[in-house]
Amino acid sequence: MSRVSLENVCKSFTALEVIKSVSLTVEDGEFCVFVGPSGCGKSTLLRMIAGLEGVTSGRILIDDEDVTGLEPYDRHLSMVFQSYALYPHLSVRQNIAFALETAKQPKNLIEQKVAEAARMLKLEEYLDRRPSALSGGQRQRVAIGRAIVREPKAFLFDEPLSNLDAALRGETRIEIASLHKSLGATMIYVTHDQVEAMTLADRIVVLNKGQIMQVGSPQELYERPGNTFVAQFLGSPKMNVIEASGTGRGDIKLPGNRCLALSEGNSETIRQVGIRPEQIAVTDEADATITGTVKLREYHGSVLNLVVDAGPIGDLSVLAPSVSGLAEGKRIGLGFPTEALHFFDARGQRVELGPGARR
Amino acid sequence: MKLHLALRWIVFAFVALIMNFPVIATFITALKSPSEISRNPSLVVDSPTLENFVTVLTVSDRLNVYHYLWNSFSAATIGAILPMLVAFPMAWVMVRRGYGRALLFPLIVNLRALPLIIFAVPLYLMFSVAYLLDTRIGLGLVLAIVNLPLTLMLLVNAVAEIPIELEEAAHMDGARLPRLIGRVVLPLCRPAFITTFVFGFITAWNEFLFGLILTTQRAVPMTVGASFFFATSGGGVQWGVAAAVMVVAALPPLILGLVMYRRISGSMVSGAVKG
Ligand SMILES: Nc1ncnc2c1ncn2[C@@H]1O[C@H](COP(=O)(O)OP(=O)(O)OP(=O)(O)O)[C@@H](O)[C@H]1O
Ligand SMILES: [Mg+2]
Numbered sequence: 152m153s154r155v156s157l158e159n160v161c162k163s164f165t166a167l168e169v170i171k172s173v174s175l176t177v178e179d180g181e182f183c184v185f186v187g188p189s190g191c192g193k194s195t196l197l198r199m200i201a202g203l204e205g206v207t208s209g210r211i212l213i214d215d216e217d218v219t220g221l222e223p224y225d226r227h228l229s230m231v232f233q234s235y236a237l238y239p240h241l242s243v244r245q246n247i248a249f250a251l252e253t254a255k256q257p258k259n260l261i262e263q264k265v266a267e268a269a270r271m272l273k274l275e276e277y278l279d280r281r282p283s284a285l286s287g288g289q290r291q292r293v294a295i296g297r298a299i300v301r302e303p304k305a306f307l308f309d310e311p312l313s314n315l316d317a318a319l320r321g322e323t324r325i326e327i328a329s330l331h332k333s334l335g336a337t338m339i340y341v342t343h344d345q346v347e348a349m350t351l352a353d354r355i356v357v358l359n360k361g362q363i364m365q366v367g368s369p370q371e372l373y374e375r376p377g378n379t380f381v382a383q384f385l386g387s388p389k390m391n392v393i394e395a396s397g398t399g400r401g402d403i404k405l406p407g408n409r410c411l412a413l414s415e416g417n418s419e420t421i422r423q424v425g426i427r428p429e430q431i432a433v434t435d436e437a438d439a440t441i442t443g444t445v446k447l448r449e450y451h452g453s454v455l456n457l458v459v460d461a462g463p464i465g466d467l468s469v470l471a472p473s474v475s476g477l478a479e480g481k482r483i484g485l486g487f488p489t490e491a492l493h494f495f496d497a498r499g500q501r502v503e504l505g506p507g508a509r510r
Numbered sequence: 511m512k513l514h515l516a517l518r519w520i521v522f523a524f525v526a527l528i529m530n531f532p533v534i535a536t537f538i539t540a541l542k543s544p545s546e547i548s549r550n551p552s553l554v555v556d557s558p559t560l561e562n563f564v565t566v567l568t569v570s571d572r573l574n575v576y577h578y579l580w581n582s583f584s585a586a587t588i589g590a591i592l593p594m595l596v597a598f599p600m601a602w603v604m605v606r607r608g609y610g611r612a613l614l615f616p617l618i619v620n621l622r623a624l625p626l627i628i629f630a631v632p633l634y635l636m637f638s639v640a641y642l643l644d645t646r647i648g649l650g651l652v653l654a655i656v657n658l659p660l661t662l663m664l665l666v667n668a669v670a671e672i673p674i675e676l677e678e679a680a681h682m683d684g685a686r687l688p689r690l691i692g693r694v695v696l697p698l699c700r701p702a703f704i705t706t707f708v709f710g711f712i713t714a715w716n717e718f719l720f721g722l723i724l725t726t727q728r729a730v731p732m733t734v735g736a737s738f739f740f741a742t743s744g745g746g747v748q749w750g751v752a753a754a755v756m757v758v759a760a761l762p763p764l765i766l767g768l769v770m771y772r773r774i775s776g777s778m779v780s781g782a783v784k785g
């Protein structure tokens with residue numbers, strides 16, 4: 152297993168600049184997830200690591216060896232495609248064995264490895280079928296089996312679960328996680344599903360428009376997003392970001408002349424304040440400085456997903472326990488606990504206040 | 511419901527009869543003796559005879575039907591397989607690498623639109639210099655050119671139909687070009703190869719013009735040879751023998767078509783991507 156590094160990697164398709172100078176190191180044995188909105192260049196970046204797409208400039212290293220100029224078959228990586236890409240004319244057994252046969256491994260070793268992979272992925276019954284006689288989930292497992300038998304330097308996954316239904320996606324996600332644990336392999340995983348990203352990743356790389364917005368563990372990214380993009384990309388419903396202006400005297404003005412008091416720290420550069428829906432406290436209208444009207448109410452079982460019209464501040468999304476029995480049109484008060492606030496400057500970058508201001 | 515089905519079959523049989531009338535008439539004529547042909551034009555044969563077939567299948571000092579069949583068979587086989595050998599690598603490179611897609615591909619495919627006769631004179635001259643006149647190989651080469659446009663078109667479509675992810679997956683699995691082609695692309699193109707072979711063979715078998723121009727004796731194909739039977743004894747056309755020789759000449763491509771019918775068309779790539 153191996154370390155994969157990208158050094159100032161850029162990619163342009165004719166005039167279109169798709170990847171803008173990405174540098175990143177995926178450590179040995181790490182599960183690294185690329186997330187980002189559609190079209191941000193996740194697949195392109197993964198395909199460049201695979202060697203299926205050339206780089207315009209920059210270097211790609213595997214275990215400190217420069218592989219930028221190598222063809223995919225010389226990089227010893229495995230890839231699981233979104234569309235599975237199984238060989239339709241070969242049986243499941245032959246599909247899984249393909250890479251081993253290509254590498255001219257001895258027959259009994261191939262048989263043994265295929266049997267092992269089939270057992271791990273519960274494919275034993277289907278070994279002699281053609282892919283066309285399998286369900287989507289089974290095909291997905293064959294694709295994974297094909298990737299794992301050859302013990303590659305790293306695994307690449309391009310949205311492997313996006314063609315599965317919700318239940319199967321959850322199941323397969325858990326299988327992939329346990330696979331990572333048992334193999335201890337370096338894995339790079341592309342998804343636009345933040346649940347997959349949060350649950351699977353050791354480290355998440357958030358991409359937007361071909362640039363890395365932030366790299367960090369799921370918890371880091373969720374609790375200390377480095378900019379408004381990351382703040383709003385992770386978490387569902389997404390974080391509320393409110394226009395604000397720091398006064399420089401330890402408090403912050405919100406639209407409509409409402410003030411948030413901060414105990415300490417220089418707040419001068421703050422232009423935006425963020426708060427997650429689940430961290431807004433719903434109170435009585437009477438004892439709150441910020442009030443609003445429930446505009447929309449979605450019942451989600453354990454929680455209510457509210458959209459609250461908070462006057463000059465704008466619409467806020469709020470999660471409330473469903474026992475609170477809030478109805479549309481009701482006036483409520485909203486509490487913003489200071490320790491739950493995130494501050495951003497005019498360019499959307501995170502502003503850190505002194506430790507006294509944050510818990 | 512039953513009536514519906516019966517009606518459908520009646521209409522179907524009627525149409526089939528009309529469409530195939532020339533074939534049926536030829537076959538029936540082949541079973542009539544010369545005297546019956548001149549007196550009985552109906553579709554019912556009074557006294558069926560195989561006499562005409564015996565005439566056709568008997569080797570005389572002037573006519574040898576087996577020789578023509580063999581000439582046609584070997585020339586048509588060359589004419590069907592050679593363009594596949596040339597066109598397959600060309601098709602793959604055109605589809606996957608983009609070379610020649612803009613100019614060469616339309617140029618070759620449009621060869622089909624030109625009347626072939628305009629090539630006759632230069633070909634004749636070239637063949638006489640290269641000692642290819644009246645040889646089965648020479649005839650096969652010309653038939654290969656006749657077949658090249660269709661072959662290229664079918665194979666380009668076949669390669670383009672293979673999802674690119676399959677080739678990428680093979681690369682990721684460590685396959686270099688020979689294994690990629692041999693183990694993934696070729697097997698997936700098999701239905702296209704069969705289709706191409708059947709069409710190419712039939713086209714080549716039925717070709718008449720170049721067979722007439724480029725052969726005189728040793729390499730005379732069945733289509734040209736058949737015409738020799740029309741006037742075996744100098745005078746008028748012997749319709750019975752002519753019909754019999756046409757039946758014999760039509761049989762090989764017919765059998766090939768019937769045997770291969772199930773294999774023609776049909777795609778191999780189902781189950782490859784998504785569900
Ligand atoms: N071969 C290509 N030629 C030109 N542009 C391309 C090519 N491949 C991708 N692009 C462009 O590059 C950008 C990034 O594409 P990419 O497939 O990497 O996005 P993605 O992040 O994987 O999106 P998704 O989540 O929808 O899969 C897109 O704007 C796309 O249009
Ligand atoms: Mg993608």
